[in-house]
Amino acid sequence: MSAMAASVADFSTMLQRNFRHTLRNPTALFNAVLFPIVMMLMFVHVFGGSFDVGGVDYIDYATPGVIMMTIGYGVSATAVAVQSDMATGIINRFRVMDVSPSSVLIAHVIASVLRSLAAIVLVVLIALAMGFRPDANPLQWLGVLGMILLALFAIGWLTVALGLAAKTPENAGFAVVPLMMLPFLSNAFVQTDNMGAGARQFAEYQPFSPITETLRGLLAGDPSASPAMQAVGWCVGLALFGYLRARAKFTNRA
Amino acid sequence: MAVMFGTAIAASGLRKAYKDKTVLDGIDLDVPAGTVFSMLGPNGAGKTTTVNVLTTLLVPDAGKAVVAGHDVASDTRAVRRAIGVTGQFAAVDDLLTGEENLLMMAKLLHLPKAEGKQVAGRLLDRFDIADAAGKPVATYSGGMRRRLDLAMTLVSRPQIIFLDEPTTGLDPRSRLTLWAIVRELVADGVTIFLTTQYLEEADKLADRVAVLDHGRIVAEGTPAELKRKVPGSHIRLRFRDQRELHAGAAVLPGATRDDDALSLHVPGDGGMKTYRALLARLDEHAVDVEEMSLHTPDLDDVFLALTGNASDPADTNGTSGTSGTSKTPDTNDTNTAVNA
Numbered sequence: 001m002s003a004m005a006a007s008v009a010d011f012s013t014m015l016q017r018n019f020r021h022t023l024r025n026p027t028a029l030f031n032a033v034l035f036p037i038v039m040m041l042m043f044v045h046v047f048g049g050s051f052d053v054g055g056v057d058y059i060d061y062a063t064p065g066v067i068m069m070t071i072g073y074g075v076s077a078t079a080v081a082v083q084s085d086m087a088t089g090i091i092n093r094f095r096v097m098d099v100s101p102s103s104v105l106i107a108h109v110i111a112s113v114l115r116s117l118a119a120i121v122l123v124v125l126i127a128l129a130m131g132f133r134p135d136a137n138p139l140q141w142l143g144v145l146g147m148i149l150l151a152l153f154a155i156g157w158l159t160v161a162l163g164l165a166a167k168t169p170e171n172a173g174f175a176v177v178p179l180m181m182l183p184f185l186s187n188a189f190v191q192t193d194n195m196g197a198g199a200r201q202f203a204e205y206q207p208f209s210p211i212t213e214t215l216r217g218l219l220a221g222d223p224s225a226s227p228a229m230q231a232v233g234w235c236v237g238l239a240l241f242g243y244l245r246a247r248a249k250f251t252n253r254a
Numbered sequence: 255m256a257v258m259f260g261t262a263i264a265a266s267g268l269r270k271a272y273k274d275k276t277v278l279d280g281i282d283l284d285v286p287a288g289t290v291f292s293m294l295g296p297n298g299a300g301k302t303t304t305v306n307v308l309t310t311l312l313v314p315d316a317g318k319a320v321v322a323g324h325d326v327a328s329d330t331r332a333v334r335r336a337i338g339v340t341g342q343f344a345a346v347d348d349l350l351t352g353e354e355n356l357l358m359m360a361k362l363l364h365l366p367k368a369e370g371k372q373v374a375g376r377l378l379d380r381f382d383i384a385d386a387a388g389k390p391v392a393t394y395s396g397g398m399r400r401r402l403d404l405a406m407t408l409v410s411r412p413q414i415i416f417l418d419e420p421t422t423g424l425d426p427r428s429r430l431t432l433w434a435i436v437r438e439l440v441a442d443g444v445t446i447f448l449t450t451q452y453l454e455e456a457d458k459l460a461d462r463v464a465v466l467d468h469g470r471i472v473a474e475g476t477p478a479e480l481k482r483k484v485p486g487s488h489i490r491l492r493f494r495d496q497r498e499l500h501a502g503a504a505v506l507p508g509a510t511r512d513d514d515a516l517s518l519h520v521p522g523d524g525g526m527k528t529y530r531a532l533l534a535r536l537d538e539h540a541v542d543v544e545e546m547s548l549h550t551p552d553l554d555d556v557f558l559a560l561t562g563n564a565s566d567p568a569d570t571n572g573t574s575g576t577s578g579t580s581k582t583p584d585t586n587d588t589n590t591a592v593n594a
């Protein structure tokens with residue numbers, strides 16, 4: 001078997017393993033879906049009325065934010081799964097078996113992306129049921145999907161790196177908390193203009209804001225180039241950073 | 255399994271330090287193929303680090319290791335193809351079933367599907383997990399997890415197997431089962447590198463034992479050779495009553511007397527000459543001995559004496575039966591009992 005074919009075979013074995021994990025541990029998926037939905041209900045029905053978001057329906061404004069929150073919540077399961085792989089020694093077993101490191105790690109990233117994507121589809125369907133009315137054309141929907149996938153991929157690599165660096169499952173769960181908090185310190189639920197000075201600057205220069213802005217523009221049928229370019233830049237940078245960190249950690253940690 | 259001849263594992267001058275903490279301080283090893291080599295040491299002695307170096311998981315700061323004829327540093331892949339590792343923590347997948355775990359190994363080894371199924375089925379039977387093959391591993395007992403762990407290692411039919419503390423935390427019955435499996439593997443020609451903190455385990459399984467302490471090998475040899483390194487070997491004579499004991503003590507002035515046990519402890523190494531001389535002397539004076547046994551120091555004594563963990567070296571002298579580690583009573587006395 002050629003090295004390439006072997007890597008592909010190993011990758012599919014690993015992916016199958018991760019899928020089985022998700023199906024047999026539905027709590028992770030449930031958590032990833034439930035919390036964003038609860039928050040969406042809160043924001044739309046409780047707080048939403050008092051937020052000024054520039055004349056649009058609040059649910060149309062908040063749905064992209066809820067999507068970002070779903071991304072942030074979905075990854076904690078991935079970080080914990082990666083950490084537990086390291087702790088139980090199964091990754092050492094794979095390494096001694098000459099399984100390519102990338103196939104183990106990529107399988108975690110892909111499983112994480114697909115799990116979050118399923119959660120996001122569910123969240124969007126519920127938003128539609130609650131009155132979310134996007135104006136995107138098919139091409140813009142494709143853009144939405146592309147942006148979400150890119151963001152999931154970037155956050156996925158970052159999460160795998162955090163999971164590899166964590167010493168305990170608790171640490172792994174804690175390491176991704178900032179990813180859960182970032183949507184609140186962004187333009188996901190309120191306009192940054194109304195924030196205090198420090199928070200506003202942070203919100204304007206953190207990755208979740210341009211990604212949310214891009215999704216919002218595409219869903220409203222009115223995309224603009226500047227946030228999209230920033231968003232893509234952030235995602236590529238984060239993915240690369242996460243990938244390199246993960247690779248280094250995986251090779252070093254015995 | 256392929257039977258190898260010559261040296262299975264050779265290492266010289268292995269060193270490893272983390273920051274300023276030296277973990278391996280110059281380890282030399284020579285393990286003949288087809289034997290069981292045991293590395294014995296307390297927690298933190300460097301056992302797992304040694305295993306990690308020999309199994310290509312860790313690059314040493316200095317030194318050279320050759321495993322199955324291949325250099326660990328330059329020929330990593332060839333080494334990995336020849337070895338199997340069962341680590342300290344069962345490297346099994348809790349959310350998969352036992353059978354799925356084994357099939358995953360077969361797939362990662364790129365075995366054809368039918369062969370993978372066949373190998374998995376055989377291992378499930380052999381390791382007595384066939385009944386639970388379809389259950390998630392999370393529901394398995396500690397002993398079953400270890401057996402599955404070892405079964406997963408065997409899917410690749412390795413020539414050399416590294417077992418890092420394979421029975422730590424297991425109940426006695428599971429431990430015996432695992433020992434039986436190790437003996438079977440050796441009978442098949444596999445070389446075993448075993449680390450343990452249980453002296454009894456090294457004593458029972460290993461052809462050669464190295465005692466590791468603070469990253470150095472402080473003693474190496476067969477279990478019997480090691481035991482000879484500490485004083486305390488003695489012949490125990492048991493008498494019917496106080497009168498016989500008294501008579502015996504009069505004849506053997508060098509012996510230590512234990513009135514409660516009605517016995518005399520005569521220092522000696524248990525060689526045939528010592529026995530003959532002793533029996534001849536007792537015969538000569540018509541002293542009647544009820545039972546005679548050789549009491550050799552066990553690895554506990556060796557271990558405590560060598561690693562300097564014993565509070566007082568004299569403690570280990572001749573009182574090996576009372577040293578700390580739990581074990582079955584019969585391991586202490588090599589029964590060469592002669593009923594006189």
